[in-house]
Amino acid sequence: EKVRNQKMKKMACEYEKFLTKDSKSLLKKYLTRDVYERIKENFTRLNGTLLDCAQSGLTHPESNVGLYACDQHAYKVFAELFDAVISDYHVGFCKNDVHPPSNWGDPAKLPSIDPESKYVISTRVRCARSVCGYPFCPLMTEQDYLEIQEKLKCAFRTKQAELNCEYYGLDKMTEEQRQQLVADHFLFRNDDKILEDANAYQFWPKGRGIFHNPEKKLLAWCCEEDHLRLISMEKGNDLRGVYGRLKNAIGVLESQVQFSHDDRLGYLTFCPTNLGTTIRASVHIKLPKLAKDMDNFKNIAKQYSLQVRGTGGEHTESVGGVYDVSNIRRLGLTEFEVLMEMSQGLNKLIQEEEKL
Numbered sequence: 589e590k591v592r593n594q595k596m597k598k599m600a601c602e603y604e605k606f607l608t609k610d611s612k613s614l615l616k617k618y619l620t621r622d623v624y625e626r627i628k629e630n631f632t633r634l635n636g637t638l639l640d641c642a643q644s645g646l647t648h649p650e651s652n653v654g655l656y657a658c659d660q661h662a663y664k665v666f667a668e669l670f671d672a673v674i675s676d677y678h679v680g681f682c683k684n685d686v687h688p689p690s691n692w693g694d695p696a697k698l699p700s701i702d703p704e705s706k707y708v709i710s711t712r713v714r715c716a717r718s719v720c721g722y723p724f725c726p727l728m729t730e731q732d733y734l735e736i737q738e739k740l741k742c743a744f745r746t747k748q749a750e751l752n753c754e755y756y757g758l759d760k761m762t763e764e765q766r767q768q769l770v771a772d773h774f775l776f777r778n779d780d781k782i783l784e785d786a787n788a789y790q791f792w793p794k795g796r797g798i799f800h801n802p803e804k805k806l807l808a809w810c811c812e813e814d815h816l817r818l819i820s821m822e823k824g825n826d827l828r829g830v831y832g833r834l835k836n837a838i839g840v841l842e843s844q845v846q847f848s849h850d851d852r853l854g855y856l857t858f859c860p861t862n863l864g865t866t867i868r869a870s871v872h873i874k875l876p877k878l879a880k881d882m883d884n885f886k887n888i889a890k891q892y893s894l895q896v897r898g899t900g901g902e903h904t905e906s907v908g909g910v911y912d913v914s915n916i917r918r919l920g921l922t923e924f925e926v927l928m929e930m931s932q933g934l935n936k937l938i939q940e941e942e943k944l
């Protein structure tokens with residue numbers, strides 16, 4: 589209780605400072621004085637406070653969202669704030685809406701993207717899962733990190749034939765190996781200030797690592813932002829193949845590990861932007877004409893429910909004119925619908941490039 593009270597005091601202080609800062613974040617937009625007063629003393633079963641959810645956003649007014657769930661219960665305990673942020677980000681998903689049941693559909697029925705193979709360099713689809721019974725990073729103990737790593741290693745070992753992935757712990761890797769994996773876009777880093785201040789890097793590199801198959805087309809991140817990120821990626825534009833591989837692999841893992849799921853919000857994740865299907869389907873793409881006016885590029889992308897990121901992912905710049913374009917919405921539609929939205933939007937975006 590003492591720690592909790594200290595956190596509430598710190599929150600009060602940081603909130604007053606935050607009010608004087610300029611920010612376009614969703615935290616700024618929805619943590620109004622009224623909302624703050626109503627939820628400031630709430631806490632989760634694990635004593636997670638509003639500070640544990642908002643710390644990063646308060647420290648970084650440049651955040652897009654600025655809010656994280658410290659554990660699964662935070663979505664209910666601070667619902668007034670989370671629901672507002674969620675319905676703004678996942679356009680159209682309102683307070684009383686319910687995420688549909690999982691439906692990965694038939695990958696072969698997806699439209700092809702960039703049919704003439706003129707623009708797309710590589711294709712990636714990822715999803716996230718949280719292991720049942722554990723909080724998210726800010727409240728995880730060192731023991732939690734190690735246990736989750738063990739559970740995932742065990743699942744991959746049992747299903748070696750289907751998944752065909754080896755585990756490479758961050759603590760066992762040489763610096764050269766690590767850098768190469770990052771440069772090739774396979775591995776995460778720990779230099780994102782926004783995540784650091786969300787308390788996502790505690791006990792680093794304990795419990796962190798990557799699973800991948802020999803071709804590095806199926807990969808899994810252990811205890812990065814979420815307990816598990818499962819990734820399917822390859823050079824080229826074969827979205828059907830990439831998505832199909834992810835569909836099969838997550839099915840196998842779900843037979844081995846129990847993942848946190850909510851009747852209304854779908855699969856639960858640390859960041860509210862990842863709820864629901866948790867799917868981000870992206871391409872690395874060069875659209876040189878659109879990229880000449882970045883504000884316009886981002887606006888057009890947004891009209892097709894697409895987000896533009898830099899080459900190294902979130903909060904990075906573009907290198908050599910390569911952008912990461914992916915779906916914005918993950919909640920309130922099925923997995924298959926997410927992929928349809930992304931592929932149709934991308935084809936429209938390519939048409940816009942060709943008009944210029």
Ligand code: ADP
Nearest residue numbers: 710711712773868870871872899900901902912
């Ligand atoms: P996520 O939230 O999906 O993990 P990030 O924005 O943190 O996304 O990116 C993670 C990594 O994946 C980065 O190294 C990024 O460059 C890489 N990446 C994303 N999309 C693609 C793609 N289509 N092809 C190759 N690499 C990609």
Ligand code: CIR
Nearest residue numbers: 651652653654655782861902
């Ligand atoms: C932020 O607020 O900027 C980070 N917490 C990431 C939010 C999700 N990413 C995104 O919309 N680009």
